[in-house]
Amino acid sequence: NAGVMQNPRHLVRRRGQEARLRCSPMKGHSHVYWYRQLPEEGLKFMVYLQKENIIDESGMPKERFSAEFPKEGPSILRIQQVVRGDSAAYFCASSPPVGGRPYNEQFFGPGTRLTVL
Amino acid sequence: AQKITQTQPGMFVQEKEAVTLDCTYDTSDQSYGLFWYKQPSSGEMIFLIYQGSYDEQNATEGRYSLNFQKARKSANLVISASQLGDSAMYFCAMRGGNAGNNRKLIWGLGTSLAVNP
Numbered sequence: 001n002a003g004v005m006q007n008p009r010h011l012v013r014r015r016g017q018e019a020r021l022r023c024s025p026m027k028g029h030s031h032v033y034w035y036r037q038l039p040e041e042g043l044k045f046m047v048y049l050q051k052e053n054i055i056d057e058s059g060m061p062k063e064r065f066s067a068e069f070p071k072e073g074p075s076i077l078r079i080q081q082v083v084r085g086d087s088a089a090y091f092c093a094s095s096p097p098v099g100g101r102p103y104n105e106q107f108f109g110p111g112t113r114l115t116v117l
Numbered sequence: 118a119q120k121i122t123q124t125q126p127g128m129f130v131q132e133k134e135a136v137t138l139d140c141t142y143d144t145s146d147q148s149y150g151l152f153w154y155k156q157p158s159s160g161e162m163i164f165l166i167y168q169g170s171y172d173e174q175n176a177t178e179g180r181y182s183l184n185f186q187k188a189r190k191s192a193n194l195v196i197s198a199s200q201l202g203d204s205a206m207y208f209c210a211m212r213g214g215n216a217g218n219n220r221k222l223i224w225g226l227g228t229s230l231a232v233n234p
Contacts, residue, residue: 033221042121042208042224043162056221091162095220105152106222108162 002027004094004109005074012115019079019086021112025094032075033106034067037089049075082116089113119144121209123225130199131233137184138194138228140209146170149213151192152222153183156206165207168192199232206230 005024013019025032030050035043045059049069060067064082069075079086093106120143130136142151153165168176168183176183184193196203206229210222 031220035222035224042226043210043222045221045223048221059221089160093162105164105167107164108154110161113160 004029004092004107006092006109006112008112009110010113010115012117013082014117015083016081019082019114021077021079021090021092021114023075023077023092023094023109025075025092026107028096029094029107030097031095032069033093033095034075034077035091035093037091037111039088043091046077079114082114084116087114087116119146119149119211119213119223121211121223121225123209123228125228126226127229127231129231129233130196132201133198135195135197136199136230138196138207138209138230140192140194140225142190142192142209142211144190144211144213146213149211151183151185152210152212153181153192153194154208154210155203156208156227158205162208166194196230201232201234204230204232 004026007022032049034046036046037043047060047067048056051069052071064080066078089111091111092109095106122141124139149170151168155163155165166176166178166181166183168185175185180197182195184195206227208227209225212222
């Protein structure tokens with residue numbers, strides 16, 4: 001059973017370009033979460049999605065950031081017109097539906113390191 | 118608002134000794150979960166242990182145990198018989214109840230653990 005997959009692992013963009021980060025959850029997992037980790041800091045929640053639905057986007061910046069989790073295919077975190085402050089590690093996590101393991105821990109992907117030049 | 122506090126930016130421990138990493142939390146939820154994750158230098162997030170707010174016994178997973186003191190709102194991680202491979206960042210995180218949009222994790226800033234040979 002493959003783990004959470006994220007690609008690319010490293011992404012370099014120039015200011016003003018778009019960044020697309022992909023996340024394939026573990027098999028059987030229908031919940032996806034995106035977190036951002038700035039250097040020397042803990043993770044910050046961005047968005048929580050289920051298939052075709054955004055459940056909680058309270059951590060998403062109001063502009064330039066969007067996320068989707070379509071019926072088919074990976075979840076995408078999209079950052080438009082990137083700025084240097086967007087440089088960070090972006091982690092995707094997945095968990096099974098409610099009613100699975102008692103505590104539904106989130107399984108993390110390896111992260112995408114975004115560098116904005 | 119939920120908050121996680123890890124007051125130890127860095128810790129040192131001698132190989133084969135035990136070490137305690139501190140975590141205190143703040144929440145108004147009656148039902149919540151506490152997690153510890155390990156982040157080695159390679160960057161991935163590895164789930165270690167979970168404690169539910171209604172669990173009567175402290176959680177244990179191999180060499181990891183969680184010293185849960187609900188009245189003090191603390192959930193310290195104890196690593197016994199430290200190994201060189203335990204050198205990493207350790208993050209404490211909290212999740213509210215399972216219902217609705219309370220599945221996001223709130224993270225502390227982490228503690229960097231160095232195991233000396």
